[in-house]
Amino acid sequence: MNVKKKGEKTFTTTRVRSSPGGWKILTRTGRSCICNFNEGLLDGLWTWWHTNGNKMGEANWKEGNLGLVTSWYKNGKKERVGNWKAGKVISFEVWRQNGETCPVTNVKDGNGVLAWYDFELWPEGGRLTYKDGERVC
Numbered sequence: 001m002n003v004k005k006k007g008e009k010t011f012t013t014t015r016v017r018s019s020p021g022g023w024k025i026l027t028r029t030g031r032s033c034i035c036n037f038n039e040g041l042l043d044g045l046w047t048w049w050h051t052n053g054n055k056m057g058e059a060n061w062k063e064g065n066l067g068l069v070t071s072w073y074k075n076g077k078k079e080r081v082g083n084w085k086a087g088k089v090i091s092f093e094v095w096r097q098n099g100e101t102c103p104v105t106n107v108k109d110g111n112g113v114l115a116w117y118d119f120e121l122w123p124e125g126g127r128l129t130y131k132d133g134e135r136v137c
Helices: none
Strands: 002-004 008-011 015-019 022-026 032-035 043-047 057-064 063-071 079-084 088-094 114-118 126-131
Touching: 088 114
Parallel strands: none
Antiparallel strands: 002 008, 015 022, 022 032, 032 043, 043 057, 057 063, 063 079, 079 088, 114 126
């Protein structure tokens, strides 16, 4: 099954089945998620898990538009919270794997820098810059 986000890329899954909580999807990497669709667009809460069973993230969708997104590291600690509106980034808050607040991330009102962390790339996995809600580099 190919799933499209309004105006975005397509991703392919290996198995999809309807379940009482929505559509259950198993990706090629072994991760699973549950999501809901309304007229072919993502709508409602989308939840996905790490392969170890810990929650990886939750994304809130409304008629194909992304809203609040929260993600967790594989060890269960909170990784980041992002907020989107009308397809544009509004804000991000990020934590390191040890629970410390990221000193670099400062995205507010759609402007600033987003840093992320990775166990293999400690202390920092990379950075993105946003201007007016759009990624500029």
